[in-house]
Amino acid sequence: MKEIILAVDIGHNVPYDGGAVGIRNENDLNRLVGNELISKLRGGIKVVNCTPSTAKSLNDSLYQRVNTANNSGATLFVSIHHNACPGGYGSEVLCIKGNYQGGLSTKIGEAILKELATPGLKNRGVKDRRNLYVINNTSMPALIVECAFVDSSLDMANYNPEKSAAAIYKGICTALALAEDEQSSNDDKEYYIVKYGDTLWGIGRRFNITVDRLVELNGIGNRNLINVGQRLRVK
């Protein structure tokens, strides 16, 4: 599996770059969702946190985020935000739409919004906002996720940042066809104890898994060398 490097940007949260204020503060919610998302990303997804620790201006804040992402070789850039606008409610994703970079941004955006809709946030759709600095200046597919409206009593009534993080995570995994269970701990894993005479090929055939996948799942250095009694993950 190709390694995914996800650049996570927690919107605002530095001087000159404050978030929206409504029933709840955007800064707080961005941090809660962003940090929870980062904590979920293990295994096959490497994280680069692009949030600056401070900034000298709004431009500097945005520049630092983009610069960190561009220097990290990230596969994907996801910036976490929450909206504010009287009367507005629901979730939306901003990115460069269409076939730009294989249409990946749109595809991931749609997958994330589908998941965010599950806890009850209205899907406002993926919107083309190529004029936004972080979208326009990052060298990889980039999304701004506006999880919910901080000034909407409808959105904020039962708003759960952990659920938003889980939805974003699940959307990314779904869109990139990554096995979600591979990243987080789960109960679906299956193991096999190597017996005398076993080969990876034979074990693979028995559990319907390729040798390459067995090597990858178990971090096997020499595929001709497995030991009797060794515990192998086969699912």
Ligand SMILES: [Zn+2]
């Ligand atoms: Zn924002």
